[in-house]
Amino acid sequence: MKNRKLMFLFALFVSIGMILAACGGGSDVDNGSEGDAPDYTAAIVTDEGGVDDKSFNQSAWEGLQAWGEEHDLSKGEGFDYAQSNDASDYLPNLTSLVRDDYNLVFGIGFLLEDAVSDVAGQYPDTNFAIVDTVVDAPNVASITFAEHEGSFLVGVAAAMKTESDQLGFVGGVDSDLINKFEAGFVAGAKSVNPDIEVDIQYVGDFSSADSGKLIATRMYNDGADVIYHAAGAAGNGVFAQAKDIKQNDPDRQVWVIGVDRDQYEEGEIGDHNVTLTSMVKRVDTSVQEVSNLGVNGEFPGGEIVEFGLADEGVSAAKTNEEALTDDIVTEIDNWKEQIINGDVEVPQTRDELESFESSL
Structure with missing residues (x-):
């Protein structure tokens, strides 16, 4: 072909x-x-x-x-x-x-x-x-x-935003495609801070919002403060849990990274918005x-x-200007340029991610 x-x-x-x-x-x-x-x-x-x-x-x-x-x-x-x-x-x-x-x-x-x-x-x-x-x-x-490239950028954002150095990734179906999101996200986060921990879990489908919410509940309870979902409609449960936490404790910093569309509107809750960014595809x-x-x-x-990234086929949304501070945006743009120029080759699989991490 x-x-x-x-x-x-x-x-x-x-x-x-x-x-x-x-x-x-x-x-x-x-x-x-x-x-x-x-x-x-x-x-x-x-x-x-x-x-x-x-x-x-x-x-x-x-x-x-x-x-x-x-x-x-x-x-x-x-x-x-x-x-x-x-x-x-x-x-x-x-x-x-x-x-x-x-x-x-x-x-x-x-x-x-x-x-x-x-x-x-x-x-x-x-x-x-x-x-x-x-x-x-x-x-x-x-x-x-090039989902892995866009996921790398939101991984950078997550690593710079986290206060706990604990992140979460919620996938839909454990497959070669969603593994690209996973590998890129982890690579981006660890490029900023190799000591960051990423809890990785899969729903098993792209429709079970209740399951997505349950996974997010466990992740937030275990200390994660930023969760990236690549789970379709199941990811709506991640947003629901983050908003529940924010409603009960407005001062607590919990974030969601959306996927495919700019999911800024999904994170709105009163005067707050829990959508840090989205990997727009x-x-x-x-x-x-x-x-x-x-x-x-x-x-x-x-x-x-x-x-791909070079033609804006994938990108990191910058809609939440309050959450994405200037230093985070600058870092995203710096890594974007390196990827487009070929200075950084983003891993697409777990095996490639392992090699990538060993080089950090």
């Missing part, structure tokens, strides 16, 4: 599409005249967290909604979603959207890998895209991110951008489309 790195330049895509249409070539898709909706439709299938998980799925849906608005489309008339409650829904949801004649169907999350692979083989004339893993098929675009922009490639007849089937 070919690799393609894309910048987030929507205006460029629109301009290219108009030029190609004017020249009468470069696309088999009818883009319509200026102001008209394109003859191209797209839909997403969520993973088990649901479309309103306030994290990964919601980000994808927001990206598709932005794409629809960009092209004067409406829900059910040009774009839509199918929500999955568990793994048994993946294949039926994908198949249903194909039969509804959507030109492009996204599988949101690595858990849909097998289902996307199966349905792509059954419907070779439909475009598919999968987020967070690779499906090697000529009609599938595989969208990947532009699933929204990737969905919008790949959909625009489809509109322009340039759908990257059979390719891996990569979004």
